[in-house]
Amino acid sequence: MTSSKRLYERAVKNEAPLAPLWHVGDGKMLFAGCLGRNVMHSHSVPVLLAAIYEKFVLRIGGCKWVYCRTAVIPAGTAYEFDAGHRPLAVIYLEPNVASADALLPFVRTECEMSGAVVGQGGQLGLIRDLYETADSPQWVCQALDDLIGFSKVKGARLRDERIARAVDSLSQPNGHTLSIDDIIAQIGLSPSRFQHLFTQFVGVPFRSYRSWSRMRFAVREIIAGSNFTTSAHAAGYSDQSHFAHDFRRIFGAPASCSLANVRQSPLP
Numbered sequence: 247m248t249s250s251k252r253l254y255e256r257a258v259k260n261e262a263p264l265a266p267l268w269h270v271g272d273g274k275m276l277f278a279g280c281l282g283r284n285v286m287h288s289h290s291v292p293v294l295l296a297a298i299y300e301k302f303v304l305r306i307g308g309c310k311w312v313y314c315r316t317a318v319i320p321a322g323t324a325y326e327f328d329a330g331h332r333p334l335a336v337i338y339l340e341p342n343v344a345s346a347d348a349l350l351p352f353v354r355t356e357c358e359m360s361g362a363v364v365g366q367g368g369q370l371g372l373i374r375d376l377y378e379t380a381d382s383p384q385w386v387c388q389a390l391d392d393l394i395g396f397s398k399v400k401g402a403r404l405r406d407e408r409i410a411r412a413v414d415s416l417s418q419p420n421g422h423t424l425s426i427d428d429i430i431a432q433i434g435l436s437p438s439r440f441q442h443l444f445t446q447f448v449g450v451p452f453r454s455y456r457s458w459s460r461m462r463f464a465v466r467e468i469i470a471g472s473n474f475t476t477s478a479h480a481a482g483y484s485d486q487s488h489f490a491h492d493f494r495r496i497f498g499a500p501a502s503c504s505l506a507n508v509r510q511s512p513l514p
Contacts, residue, residue, distance in 0.1 A: 264333075266508045267377060269386040270466035273343035273417065274394060276386060277504060278335040278377040284498035286326040290450045290458035291338050292346030293319045294353075298333040298374050306360045316353045316368035320346050320361050321449030326498060335373045339394065341448050342413040348394060383509050408433040409447045412440070413455070422460035422482060426452055461496055464489060469508050474501065 266279030278298065286305075295304070295317045304327045305311045306319070319325050321341070327334075339349060350356075353365035372393055376382045382389070412429045415421055429452075430440050444452045460481050467477035478489035493501040 264377065266504050266506075267382060267386070268465060268469040268505070268508050269383065269390065270462055270469065271387050271390060273340040274390045275338040275462060275465075276335065276376070276390060278373065279333060279504060280331050281327075281329040281334045281499070281503065282331045283328040284326060286324050287496060287498035288322055288324045288450075289319070289338065289496065290448070290455045291321050291340055292349060292449075293339070294335075294337040294349040295319065295327065296335045296337075296352065296368055296370055296373055297329065298335055298370065298377050300330075300332050301366075302327055302329040302332070302334060304364065306362045306364075309360055312359070312364060314364045314366060316356075316365040316370075318346055318349045318353055318363045322454075323361055325362065333377055335370075335377060337373075337390070337393075340413065340417055342410055342417060344394065352393075380509075406443055406447050408435060408440075409443050412444065412452075413448065416456060416459045419463060419466075422456055422463055424456070457492065458496065461492060464493075465505070468505055469510060471510050474505075 264279070266277065269276040295302075297315050301313045301315050303311050304314050304317055304325065306323065306325045317325075337349065339346070350363060352368045352370070353363055354367035354369070356363050356365040358364075372389055376386055376389055411433055415424060415429060415432065426437060426440065430437060433440070435443070441452055444455070448455055450458075460483075464477045464481035464483070467480050468474065472480070474489065475486045478486045481489070483489040483492070490501055493505075497504070
């Protein structure tokens with residue numbers, strides 16, 4: 247997947263307790279850190295869950311709890327997990343980059359469960375390096391490009407170019423400020439037709455995806471060094487409590503569980 251001499255240089259691994267790692271880049275977002283129980287929630291993009299050292303327990307919708315090492319969850323699929331306060335990595339892949347199929351090569355010994363793919367193993371070496379290496383915020387962007395570039399040929403971008411352009415616009419730093427009228431003026435569809443096609447190809451309604459874009463913007467500001475209140479206002483939340491409520495709804499746990507004391511990451 248990558249050569250022994252990578253394009254980025256790894257630093258000596260830090261033996262001190264590791265702070266959470268977040269990265270929000272063009273079309274890709276990563277979290278790696280210790281998590282406990284995240285209650286039932288769903289995302290507007292497909293995600294890869296990967297336990298860095300030990301298996302975690304996962305439940306998809308109303309299915310039974312299962313132990314697993316990796317899982318690919320499609321957009322709009324409700325799930326919950328308990329990582330036992332052990333390190334877990336989550337990669338969020340925007341639909342204008344590739345589909346959920348691009349995440350499947352990282353899952354091994356898999357089975358299908360209510361639309362999700364759950365595995366007992368996976369290709370986790372580079373993800374483990376990102377978590378363990380102290381200066382990984384400096385090279386995480388290149389690492390994710392390597393990781394997704396390796397597999398994206400198997401996960402094509404959105405098939406409808408009009409919806410792909412809409413997602414491109416929403417994925418920009420201030421895309422969450424765009425209204426549906428702003429979007430359809432760019433792509434030439436009626437509101438009803440646009441809503442239908444957007445949900446069909448993205449997997450969630452326009453409003454849900456725009457809410458996700460706003461959350462990405464807020465997280466991006468926090469990991470760049472802004473406090474919660476400043477980041478919430480910059481993203482268009484009325485106050486910090488509104489941001490905190492939305493974060494819990496989207497991620498299944500309070501923001502303090504994963505966004506406190508993060509490794510600061512330069513804006514892309």
